[in-house]
Amino acid sequence: MTSEETIKEKLGELAQAISPDEALIENVMSRLDTKTTAEFSAVTTQNIWRTIMKSPITKLATAAAIIIAAVSLITILDKSATPAYGITDVPGLFKKAKAIHIQGWIHFNLTDKGKKVPKAPVERWIDLENGRARFTGTLVNASPEQVKVTIKETVLSGQYKMVLYHGRKQAVFYRMSDYQRMLKTHDCLQDMFGRLFDKIEDLNNIVKTGQEEIDGVAYDIWTCEFKETASDLERINRYKYWLSPTTGESGRFQSWYKNGEEPWRLGHDYYEIERDVDIPEGIFAMEIPEGYEAINSKDTAGPLELDEQGYLGTRGLALDARISFTLSDGSVILGWRGVDTESTVSQRELFEQLKFGGALPRLPVEVYALKPLGWTGNTTYAARHLAYTQKGDELIEWSLYVPDGLWPKRSEMFGYELLCKVNSERQMGQWPGMSVDYGIKIETEEDFDKWIRGAMAELSNDGKAPEGVTYERVLQLTEQVREPFAK
Amino acid sequence: MRTDAELVNAVLDGEKQAFAVLLKRYERPVRAVALGVLGDYHSAADVSQEAFVKAYEQLAGLRKPKAFGAWLMKIAHRCALDSARQKLREYRLEMKAAALIENPDGQLDEEKQRLLAAVMKLPRSEKQVVMLRYLSDNSIKDVADIVGQSVGTVTKQLSRAHKRLRIILERSEK
Numbered sequence: 001m002t003s004e005e006t007i008k009e010k011l012g013e014l015a016q017a018i019s020p021d022e023a024l025i026e027n028v029m030s031r032l033d034t035k036t037t038a039e040f041s042a043v044t045t046q047n048i049w050r051t052i053m054k055s056p057i058t059k060l061a062t063a064a065a066i067i068i069a070a071v072s073l074i075t076i077l078d079k080s081a082t083p084a085y086g087i088t089d090v091p092g093l094f095k096k097a098k099a100i101h102i103q104g105w106i107h108f109n110l111t112d113k114g115k116k117v118p119k120a121p122v123e124r125w126i127d128l129e130n131g132r133a134r135f136t137g138t139l140v141n142a143s144p145e146q147v148k149v150t151i152k153e154t155v156l157s158g159q160y161k162m163v164l165y166h167g168r169k170q171a172v173f174y175r176m177s178d179y180q181r182m183l184k185t186h187d188c189l190q191d192m193f194g195r196l197f198d199k200i201e202d203l204n205n206i207v208k209t210g211q212e213e214i215d216g217v218a219y220d221i222w223t224c225e226f227k228e229t230a231s232d233l234e235r236i237n238r239y240k241y242w243l244s245p246t247t248g249e250s251g252r253f254q255s256w257y258k259n260g261e262e263p264w265r266l267g268h269d270y271y272e273i274e275r276d277v278d279i280p281e282g283i284f285a286m287e288i289p290e291g292y293e294a295i296n297s298k299d300t301a302g303p304l305e306l307d308e309q310g311y312l313g314t315r316g317l318a319l320d321a322r323i324s325f326t327l328s329d330g331s332v333i334l335g336w337r338g339v340d341t342e343s344t345v346s347q348r349e350l351f352e353q354l355k356f357g358g359a360l361p362r363l364p365v366e367v368y369a370l371k372p373l374g375w376t377g378n379t380t381y382a383a384r385h386l387a388y389t390q391k392g393d394e395l396i397e398w399s400l401y402v403p404d405g406l407w408p409k410r411s412e413m414f415g416y417e418l419l420c421k422v423n424s425e426r427q428m429g430q431w432p433g434m435s436v437d438y439g440i441k442i443e444t445e446e447d448f449d450k451w452i453r454g455a456m457a458e459l460s461n462d463g464k465a466p467e468g469v470t471y472e473r474v475l476q477l478t479e480q481v482r483e484p485f486a487k
Numbered sequence: 488m489r490t491d492a493e494l495v496n497a498v499l500d501g502e503k504q505a506f507a508v509l510l511k512r513y514e515r516p517v518r519a520v521a522l523g524v525l526g527d528y529h530s531a532a533d534v535s536q537e538a539f540v541k542a543y544e545q546l547a548g549l550r551k552p553k554a555f556g557a558w559l560m561k562i563a564h565r566c567a568l569d570s571a572r573q574k575l576r577e578y579r580l581e582m583k584a585a586a587l588i589e590n591p592d593g594q595l596d597e598e599k600q601r602l603l604a605a606v607m608k609l610p611r612s613e614k615q616v617v618m619l620r621y622l623s624d625n626s627i628k629d630v631a632d633i634v635g636q637s638v639g640t641v642t643k644q645l646s647r648a649h650k651r652l653r654i655i656l657e658r659s660e661k
Contacts, residue, residue, distance in 0.1 A: 012621065014622075028510055031540055032506065
C-alpha cells in the first residue's frame, strides 16, 4: 500500500525530473518583446471560450475536438503499440480514430412458422470530429404466433435526429440540443466499443488461434472464450478478431455463443471494420427514401427530451429515470423523478429544505438505493441528495449512490437495479422492478462538467447546472459516505 | 509575494516584467502538463512556449485574474493536445514509437508518466496546489499567497490530493 509519505517522495522525484528551464523563460520574454501592451486593447473582455459557448456551431466543434483530444490522450499515453500489432493495441487504435465505420450482420437463432428468421444488417458510421452518427437498430418481437424482426436507422446531424422505420416505411424527425447529439454519438461509440473491446481490455484469456487471408491481406485470428457472468444461463461466449499484424487493421469480428450442450451459434458477424475512413458524401444527409411516409418534418419536429432510461407508471404513481452516470470510484449519479400522476400539488416544498449530501426528498416513489444487476457480488449503493433542477413544471432529483463494498466492472453487470419505496397513502405493495444503465463513465473533472453538469443544464429551465455540484465536492462526499464502510 | 491576481493586473497595466514572474512561477507546471500529453521533453518545451505566448495574448479576456494558474494549465493542455493530434496526422504510429525508443532520454520513465497522468486527474484546485508545491518548489505559505487561500485550506487540499493520488495509483497497478 502506498503511504502518503511515499506519494510525497514520488512527487519530489517527479519535480526533479522536470528541472527549471531558464531558456524557455528567456525565449518567451523575447517573443513578447515584439508585442506591445497596446495589443491588450484589441482583445475584448469577452474571452474566446465565451465566444465559443455562444455559438452552437463552434460549441459543437469544440466539444467534438475535446472528445477527439480526450481519446487521443489515451493513445499517446499508451506505449503498448509497436510496429507489429497485437490484439491489445486495437482498442487504442480505435480510440484515436476520427471516423469509424462498421458493417455486418446479426444472426438469430429463431424460426418463424417453421422458417429460419433471416439475418439482419448492421451498420454504423461515426464521425467523431463533427459529432455525427448514422446507425441501425434491430427490434425483435417474438411471440408464440410470430417472430418479427424490424430494422430502424437513426441519423444524428446538426440540430436534428431522424429515425427511419424500415419495417413500416416511416420517417420521424426530432430536434436535438448540442448536448443530446454529443450524448447520442458518444453512446453509439461506447456501445460499439463495449461490444468489440470490453473483452480485450479485460485481457480475458485472449490467444492467437489462426491466420487467414482476406482480399489479399494476411490476418492473425485472436480468440477468447468466457462464461456469461451476468446471467443464470449456462452460456459460453466466444469472440474472434481478425487483426493485421503489419497495419493494425481489423478485418473481421465474430461473436459466437453456446447454451449448455447445444452447438455453437453465430451471433454478430462484422465484415467491415474501418477506422479513419473517408465518410462518403451524403451519409448524414436526412433524406427520406422514396415510398416512405414522413410523419413530420424538421420544421415541425418536436424537441427530444433528455430521457435516456425508463418510465414506469402504475396505479397513480410513476418513476421516471432520466439519465445515469458511473464515476471511476464506482459511485453513480442518477437524475430521476418520482411523482403522483394524479396530484396537482407542486413538489417544490419537498425539495426546499434539502442539503447537498443529505437525505433524499420524500417523493411519492423514492429510489433509496441501487444494486448492480446481474452481478454475483453483494453491494448496495447508499443514496445522498446532490441537487434538484426544474424543466417545465417537472422537478428532477439528482442523487449520488455510493457502493458500500466492492463494485463490478461494466462488463460484469447489466446495469443498476433501482431499490424503491413508496411514500404515499396509495396502496401499492412492492414497487415493480426497474433498472438503469451503467451510463457514461466519468473519469475526470472535464467529463463531469461536460456530461453531468451538461445533463443538469439540459434539464433546467435556465439552462444552467446548480453551482454547488462540482467534481471536487462530489468526490469529497463519496469519501465521507464511504468512511463508515471502510472501518 | 504578489498573488497571481496582482501580477495579472500589473501585466494588464503595462508591467511586462510581471509576466516574467508568472512565467517563472508556472514554467515547470506548464511543462509537466505538456509532458503528460506528449511524452518527451523537447516537444513539451516547444508547446509550453506557445502556451505562455497564447496566455499573454489572451490575458485581457481572463475574467477572474485569481484563476490564472488553472486557466494557464488549461491553455497548456489544449496546446499539447493540438500538437499531439498534428503529430498523429503526420506520422504513422510505428514511426513515433521508433522515435521514442531511439530517444529514451527525452521522456519521463513509466512510473513518473503514471504519476503525472494521476496528477492530471485531480480536481482543478488540487492539481494547481500540487503543481505549485512540488513542481515550482513553493512552500505551503507561498502557495497559499499565490492562490489567495489560507494555509489551512491549502494544507487540506494537498492532503486530499495525496490521498487521491494514492488511490489512483493503486488502482492503476491492479
